[in-house]
Every structure is written in C-alpha cells, then in structure tokens.
Amino acid sequence: MSTVVAAPQSTAPPASGRRRTRLWVSVWLLVGLLALATARVVADADDIDSTGTLRAGLVLAMPIALAGLGGLWSERAGVVNIGLEGMMILGTLGAGYYTYHFGVWVGLLGAIAFGAIGGVLHAVATIVFGVDHIVSGVAINIIAAGAAAFLAEVFFSGLEGGGPTQSPSLPEPPSFDVPVLAEASSDLAEKGWFLLSDAGSVVAALTNNMSVFTLLAFAALAGSGWLLWRTAFGLRLRSCGESPSSAETLGVNVYRYKFLAVTVSGMLAGFAGCYLAVVASSGYANGQTNGRGFIGLAAMIFGNWRPGGLLAGSLLFGYTDAARLRSGGESVHALLLILAVGLLLLAVWQVRRGHRTSAIVAIVAAVVVAVWFALTDAIPGDFTQMTPYVTTLLVLSLASQRLRMPAADGLRYRRGEAG
C-alpha cells in the first residue's frame, strides 16, 4: 500500500519523493511496533498486540476503511457524504437478506446494490436538485435506519434463529492461511521475545485465516487509488471536486462524474455493511453499524482524502476498537502509557517549533494521562467503549491543521453558473 500513500498531489511524482514517503511509512511502522512492544512489557498487557487482537483489529478496520473509501470517491468529486452511515446500514440489511437466501457472493452483490440505492438517492438530491449535502445525508441516515428496522422485521421474523431485529446466523466467506509464513509467524508470536514476537504477531495476523473479503477490500483500496490518481478518468473525477467550473470549460460532464462517484460511494458503503454483517459478526442486527460510517468519514479526513492515509486511519480506529474488546480494561490501560509518551514527544516538538501554549497543553495532558495510568489497573468498560471516538477527536484536533480537502468539496454546483 505504500505506493498509494506515496502518491503526492501532482500526477507525476518525482521518484525521490515517493521513496522518502515510503521510508517514513516504514519508520512509523517500526516506531509503532516498538511502542506496542514496550507497553506490553511495562504494563504487562499481553493482549495489547496478541495475534488475536491484531486480527480482530484488521477485521474491524476493514468496514471503516471501505466506508472511508466510499467517502473518498464522493468527496473527491466534491460531494460531502454524511449519508455513508445510512448506506452502510442498507448494506448490512442487503447482506443479511441475500446471503441467507442465496449464499455469500449473491449476498455481497445484494449489499452493494442496497448501498447503491442510498448512493443514487444522495446523488439525485445533491446533484440534480442542489440540496445541501449534509442535510441530504442526515435525511438518508434517517430513512435508512427506519427502512432497515422495518424490513428486518419483514425479512427475518419467521426464520429459524432470526427475529424482528436480527437475521439468522449467516455463512462466512471462504478464508485461507498463507502457507509456511502463517505457521512460522504464529510460533514466533508465542515466544514472548521483545519486538521479534511483536513483529511475528503482526505477520501472523495478516497471514492466518485471511478472509477473501479482506483481500477484496484491499483490492478496492488499491484499485481506487490507481483509478483516481493514475488515469485520465480519475483526473477528471477529481477535477470535479477541485474546480467544477474549470472542468466544465474543458468539456468534462461534471454531473455525470459526480453522479457516478456518489453511486460508487454508496456501493462501497454497501460492501462495508456486508463485511460488517458477514465477516466481522455472524449476521445482520439492528444498530450494528453503530456509527462506523461516521468513523469511516473521520478516517478519510485523518488520511487527508488519500486512500493510503485512510487505510492507516482505519487500522488505528479498528485497532482501538479491538483492544477494548479483548481484555479491554488492561489493553486500553496499557495504551494510556503510549498516549502519555506520545503527548510528551509532541510537547518537545512544539517547544522546538516555538509554540509554547500548545506545548504546555500537551505536557498537562501527558501528566494527566500518566497519573491516570499510574493510579489505576484497568479502565472501566464504559470508557473503553469510547476509545475509537476519543481517538478520532484527538487525532483530528491534532492533525486537522495539516489537512487539505478538495477545494470545491460540499459546494453546490450548477451547470453554466461558472463565474
């Protein structure tokens, strides 16, 4: 994925720039791993980077990444899509119905089709009628939640193992182990060696019991990155999000590109819903998405409207979500240590840049977190549940100054109104 991360704003990046970004990605990966390994030993929290936690993190990250990718398509074409949550809900419902009756693959198509309905609705409202994007998104979320709750009762009430609020348990898509690598890394992970075993855990999580849907999700990410940044089609689509009137003067049919982008956005959100219902859980349930569409949107913003960045954001959010699930109290408690050290480093960096107030804020926060870590053994369940949301807020408030969204994102466009 690092090649996608590397692609800078211009279409033809200098090779050295790409290599430098690739280097930074490796450095950050190593730093993260080192932090996890240290926290594991110091706080004695084995589950913090056990293969199980990391695998759960990967599985929980994928729906967020797919929803974020949906947001990326839509916002790169200049349409803010807060209706992702609703489209994802439609996806879970479609997956529940079609997977139960026709199997995994038809289920995937059904989920994508259901998500696409939400996408088309959003496209018609925002592009054809020029409704405010956020207003339309809010309305779609209301419709989707209501429709899913109503249709779930119709679809699943009479079925064995199902009920008015949930589907029967669904068949899982095929999964596989990568030969040799899977076993070797699992063995290494169990040794408990500092850093080496932690690296083993990461590899084991990526090679054991890998779902085909996860591969498809990665393919969608890489494919979208290629399509949007390496082809003429992508350039035209992104030009609709940067300056639709200029695109229009160059002969691009802005309406058509925006419509297509928002529909694809809905389809990806539908896939996200399918993944959530079929891989991350064992069937459809009301309220299953639990704001993951919004977190996907946050991951996309965190990733600076780039596929590689949004994957990194999704992995972060998916990981914090998994950490709370697997011996949550202790794992999240150990994460506090990392947070405290991170804040301290941030303070040092701010001092060097001459930002004294931000540095003081960071130091105070670091001390508070460190005291919290020292005085407690575990974090109450209610707080561990908040982890992904707090992480989102923290990350956005620390990073948002460096982000740049598409210039015409969220603005109303009408043909022939170029100023």
Next chain:
Amino acid sequence: MNLLPRVGVGLAAPLLAIVVAGLVTSLVLIGVGDSVAEFWGVMFTVPSARLTVGIVNGASILYLSGLAAAVAFRMNLFNIGVEGQYRVATFAAAYFAGQALLPGYLNTVVTICVAMVVGAAWAGIAAILRVTRGVSEVISTIMLNAIAGGLVAYLLRELGDQQGQIRRTTTIPESSWVGGIPLIPGESSRVYGLAVLAVVAGIAFAVILNRTRFGFDLRATGRSETAAVASGVNVKRMVVSAMLLSGAVAGLIGMLDLFGNSHAYGSTIQVGVGFTGIAVALLGRNNPVGIALGALVFAFLSAQSNALGIEAGISPEIVAVTQGVIVLSVVIAYEVVRRYQVRIEQRDVARALERDRAREAGALS
C-alpha cells in the same frame, strides 16, 4: 399582492413532501405485502384524548430539540450533537436536582440553569475544536454523541442507585416537581407543566434572531461569511456563541419529562430525540412557527404508529421511513421552489429593464 403567492408556495412545499412521503410509504407497504388501507386507517383514526395529550407532550419535546438544531443551522453550523448535549445535560440536571441542595422551586429553577450550562459546555467542546483546531463540527459532534453515551453510562453506574431492575439517579424531592396542565377536561393525563419552556424558548428564538444585533450578525454570517467579516463580525466568536446557545437549548429538552414525569435519570430515558429534532428543524425551515408545525406532524406520526402493530399487524418502524422521506422530499421541494422564485425574479427584473430602456428611447426621439 406579492405576499399571498409567496405564502402559498411556502406551504405547498411541505404539503407536497407529506404527500410524496405518503406515496413512498404506501409503495413500501405494497412491496412487502402489508395492507395499505389498514395502515392509513390506523394512522388517520381520530386520536383519543389521552393520545392527544401525548402528541402535545411529544411535540413540545421535539420543538425544543428542533430549536436547538435551528439556532446553529441559521449560521450554517451543523450541530448533529443535540442528542449528546441533551443526554449529558439531562443527567447532570437529574443528579443535581436529586441532591436537593435547594428548597422547592428554587431547586427547579437552578436545575434548569445547570442543564443549560452543561448542554452549552458539551456543545462548546465542538465549538472550541472548530475555532482553534479547524475540526469540522459535523464530525466532532457525532463523536461527542458517542462519548456522551459512554460517559453518562459510567456516571450512572458510579452515582446512581439500583431500583429494582433499573439504575436511576436519586429521585427529585416532590416539592420541586412541576405539575401538569389539564389540557382536555375529564382526561387524567396532563401536558407537561414545563411545556411552557418550549413556548418561551420559541418566542425568545424569534426575538433574538429578528430583533437583536446578535441575531442579525448570526443570520448574516449564515448567509455570507465574507460579507459578515467585511461588516465587522467576529466569525469565530459567532461560531462559539451560536454553538453554546444551541447546546443550552438542547439542555432544556430533557427538563419537561424530568420534572413532569420521570423525576430521575434512568435507563428509560427517551433516546433519539436529538436526531429527530434535526429533521424537525429542516422540515420547519429553521423558522419558529415552521418548527412547531413540523414537531406536531412528527409527534402525531409517532403517537399514531403505536397502534399499528396491534391493529394492523404492521411494524411501527415504517413511520421512521415516512418521517425520513418527508425530510428529504421537503428539502428538495424547498430547493425547487427557490429556483422557481429566482427565475421569476430574474424575469421581472429583465422586464423592468426592458421597460426603462423603451422609455429612454422614447424620450430621446
């Protein structure tokens, strides 16, 4: 002469939206094989006296929620976090009032202030993140909703008492309760006494927005930020004030039921009010009278839908679809009407210019 068609068009849009929503709902019901006739039969039964009181109560709660969203909407701020602000504020108020630090109605009045302050403070987090760190209030308020849920659950566990199956805060002393208003003679259930708050808030909203400098600045910033800056408005300060005001109104939402019915915060608290309020504000076009009508329509639909399951064998959830479609079609209808009005105006201007030019030509010759 110009006013009548304008009012007519303004009313036509929401009515059209309700008709469209009715059609979509009927189509969905036909699609899944439920009886459309029975659905409408139940929905259009004349509500009993008891249900009427319920509709008025539901509408006054939704009205406050709609106002809270509308304050921010008027400035082009999207406070999606009304739900979280309402939950946190209601919990804080219930806990404070339950401590009975103050006697009688003094406790009630101070508690209402506490609720407004806490609601404003929770909204203030999003405001501060926006003006200092540039975080979109849409995302931050959504995250704060989820955090509010966890925080309140934690505090309830730490500070609440176990009463049978559910956990609640200490019950408010009876001297601070607010009695109901008998709306319909001979009916035992009553309208919340604090429904008066909704009326007061509505009037205050109208006065502040239309008759004060603050309101003018707020609307101006919403219409055109650059124009507002040029005329000396401090946009950052406006963002914070509008968000705080929105959160303060959100703090009021829970007071009606707290002092009129439940007298404590427990797991039975009504959820989703904040989200419905956003829909109501959109339906009412952020106008105090419009929001009242929108709140009544939504409260009517929700109250009538309760009988659907028993009398027609249809899941009451279908009404959520109706409500959602109303919102989407009404915003589309408003947009279509706006475009139509712009075209009419342009035509009038063109005609007037034409006339002037003809007159000038006549004077010259």
